[in-house]
Amino acid sequence: MPLPPAARSTPREPPLSSTTKTPPAGEANLGHIIFIAAAAAMGGFLFGYDSSVISGAVTGIQHHFKVGNGETALVVSSALLGSAVGAACAGTMADRIGRIKVMQIAGILFAISGAGSMFPPNMWVLGTWRVIGGLAIGMASVIAPAYIAEVAPAAVRGRLASFQQAAIVLGIFISQLVNYALNEGAGGSPNDHIAGIQAWQWMLGVETIPALIYFLMSFAIPESPRFLISAGKPDRARAILADLEDPGTDLDARIDEIRTVIHSEHKSTLRDLLGGRFGLMPIVWIGIGASVFQQFVGINVIFYYSSLLWQSVGINASNSLLISVSTSLVNIVGTVIAVVLVDRVGRRPLALAGSAGMAVALGVAAWAFSYRHGTGTTATLPNLQATVALVAAHVFVLCFAFSWGVVVWVLLGEMFPNRIRALALSVAASAQWIANWAITVSFPTMSDWNLSATYVIYACFALLSIPFVYFFVRETKGRTLESMG
Numbered sequence: 001m002p003l004p005p006a007a008r009s010t011p012r013e014p015p016l017s018s019t020t021k022t023p024p025a026g027e028a029n030l031g032h033i034i035f036i037a038a039a040a041a042m043g044g045f046l047f048g049y050d051s052s053v054i055s056g057a058v059t060g061i062q063h064h065f066k067v068g069n070g071e072t073a074l075v076v077s078s079a080l081l082g083s084a085v086g087a088a089c090a091g092t093m094a095d096r097i098g099r100i101k102v103m104q105i106a107g108i109l110f111a112i113s114g115a116g117s118m119f120p121p122n123m124w125v126l127g128t129w130r131v132i133g134g135l136a137i138g139m140a141s142v143i144a145p146a147y148i149a150e151v152a153p154a155a156v157r158g159r160l161a162s163f164q165q166a167a168i169v170l171g172i173f174i175s176q177l178v179n180y181a182l183n184e185g186a187g188g189s190p191n192d193h194i195a196g197i198q199a200w201q202w203m204l205g206v207e208t209i210p211a212l213i214y215f216l217m218s219f220a221i222p223e224s225p226r227f228l229i230s231a232g233k234p235d236r237a238r239a240i241l242a243d244l245e246d247p248g249t250d251l252d253a254r255i256d257e258i259r260t261v262i263h264s265e266h267k268s269t270l271r272d273l274l275g276g277r278f279g280l281m282p283i284v285w286i287g288i289g290a291s292v293f294q295q296f297v298g299i300n301v302i303f304y305y306s307s308l309l310w311q312s313v314g315i316n317a318s319n320s321l322l323i324s325v326s327t328s329l330v331n332i333v334g335t336v337i338a339v340v341l342v343d344r345v346g347r348r349p350l351a352l353a354g355s356a357g358m359a360v361a362l363g364v365a366a367w368a369f370s371y372r373h374g375t376g377t378t379a380t381l382p383n384l385q386a387t388v389a390l391v392a393a394h395v396f397v398l399c400f401a402f403s404w405g406v407v408v409w410v411l412l413g414e415m416f417p418n419r420i421r422a423l424a425l426s427v428a429a430s431a432q433w434i435a436n437w438a439i440t441v442s443f444p445t446m447s448d449w450n451l452s453a454t455y456v457i458y459a460c461f462a463l464l465s466i467p468f469v470y471f472f473v474r475e476t477k478g479r480t481l482e483s484m485g
Contacts, residue, residue: 033152033244036221037160040147041167042214043103043140046110048171049210050079050133052303052328053203056179056321059307060190060200065123069308069444076304077441078127082134083141084433088426090142098231099147099224102139107215109136111208118197118205133207138433150224151244162339165406169335171210172303173328179203179307180321188318190307229255230262273420273427284424286472287412291432293465294408297358298458299400300436301443302327302393308444311379315386323390327397334401346477347407348469354403355465361396362459365389370452404465408432414476 054076062072086106094102113133120126145164152160186192186199194202225244228237237258238251245254275281280288301309306327310320341350368389373380381389416424446454 029243033160036151036244037148037163038167039217039221040103040144040151041163042210042217043106043144044164044167045171045174046106046207046210046214047137047140047144048168048173049175050110050113050137050171050207051300052172053175053179053207054079054130055304055306055308055324056176056183057190057200057203058305059311060198060203061123061126063191064198064200067123069448071123072308073441073444075123075127075130077437079130079134079137080433080437080440082131082136083138084134084430084437086135086138086140087142087429087433088138090139091146091426093139094143094146094227095230098227099143099150100218100221102143103147103218104215106136106139106143107211107218109133109139110211111215114205114207114211117207118201136211147224150226151222151240153245159339162406165335165409166332166339169328169332169401169405173325173332176306176321176324176328178206180318180325182206183318183321225255226258226262229258234259273424280427281420281424283416284420284427287415287424287428288431289468290408290411290473291428292435293461293468294404295432295435295439296458296461297362297400297404297465298439298443298455298461299397299405300440301458302397304440305443305447309447315381323393327394330394330397331401331405334398335406337402338406341402342406342410343477346475347411348473348475350403351407351469351473352466354399354407355462355469357399357403358396359459359462359466361392361399362455362462365392365396366452366455366459368392369455372451411473411476415474 058072058076061075062068065071090102093105109132113129113136116129116132117126120129144167145161148160148164182194182199182202183190183192186194186202190200190203191198193199222240222243223236225237225240228234228240234255237255241249241251241254245251273280273284278285306324307320310323315323338350365388368381368385371382371385412425412428443454446457
């Protein structure tokens with residue numbers, strides 16, 4: 001899954017002068033800081049969990065409410081509309097009421113969405129609960145990386161920032177594992193019962209547990225010093241900085257530095273993004289393009305519709321959920337590879353390698369799916385093609401995870417000039433949510449039309465992303481934010 005960063009709240013550091021020194025990471029209270037970052041990253045865990053848990057429940061929902069793919073697509077994609085609103089509001093809310101309170105609101109919304117989705121009287125009420133969950137996803141997608149960036153010492157900021165992406169892929173994996181366990185516990189079908197409640201209902205309702213944990217953990221971590229300083233509470237900020245910064249840090253100088261950055265920040269408007277022959281500045285179009293390509297390769301089909309996808313080629317419900325678990329595990333492995341390599345190899349090489357791998361894997365999957373016979377529950381796929389499709393899907397997820405899954409968000413956080421970074425990042429993130437929605441809402445209908453042709457389209461987008469990166473995306477590895485002109 002993609003990771004939207006903080007559009008409004010990400011701090012912008014002043015240029016390093018010859019007298020500015022980065023404190024050694026080992027001197028900081030890393031254990032305490034890691035706990036703080038992990039607690040904040042629980043929002044990312046819920047982001048991943050809520051986004052992908054629906055994949056195991058889709059067929060159960062269809063059978064229970066007796067609806068087709070069109071209605072199902074609207075309900076599944078409805079969460080993304082809420083996500084766009086939540087992401088747009090989170091930055092302003094965080095600046096007004098604080099980062100911690102936004103986390104707490106998101107935790108409550110996650111819990112409400114999970115409980116409500118467990119007992120919906122009809123599809124449209126379920127869609128409403130999904131929108132509420134989407135609001136929480138959008139808020140968590142913004143506030144967690146922003147908060148981590150603001151509390152982490154500079155020497156370990158990159159590694160701690162990766163907690164958010166790691167939490168997202170872990171949330172995806174755990175949701176698929178829970179889906180499989182509940183499905184098996186109920187008897188092998190999402191419409192079978194556990195304690196009088198259908199398995200798909202349990203799948204959606206279990207989310208309330210990590211949501212409440214997230215809500216409670218938010219009370220155990222400090223408010224962002226940057227917010228406290230902007231709110232006129234420097235004494236509280238100083239006490240928190242004393243726990244976060246390395247021993248010997250001049251806290252008064254650090255507070256003055258933060259205050260100077262806050263006061264000098266440029267509040268950009270849409271007019272600042274205008275320029276070039278096509279309305280927006282070229283760099284903004286590049287950010288939008290990267291966001292759209294990330295989604296148009298069809299990655300979220302794997303995470304939102306995995307059960308429906310594999311059952312559409314003749315694999316039973318239990319095995320399709322087991323496949324979801326394995327692809328989620330591969331997603332974790334790929335993300336770890338990206339975290340290790342992104343600062344060593346660079347953004348562009350990873351993106352190019354991932355694009356090539358995805359194009360090949362999607363093309364092979366399209367070939368395999370062309371052998372599908374029948375539709376719905378009567379669909380079948382020859383053994384050879386079924387095996388090839390499974391391998392290709394796992395290779396695709398691996399290639400995406402070690403490249404575009406992480407690299408796009410790293411690039412979007414670095415590529416824009418300081419004066420437009422916040423707003424340009426918001427525009428690019430919004431484009432990603434819209435592209436995500438378009439793929440999500442269209443897949444069920446497109447797969448009914450021609451599953452193989454659908455994957456050919458995804459493969460074409462993966463192929464087109466290669467010249468896009470080669471000709472338009474600049475390497476940002478090792479460059480300061482201030483040098484992005």
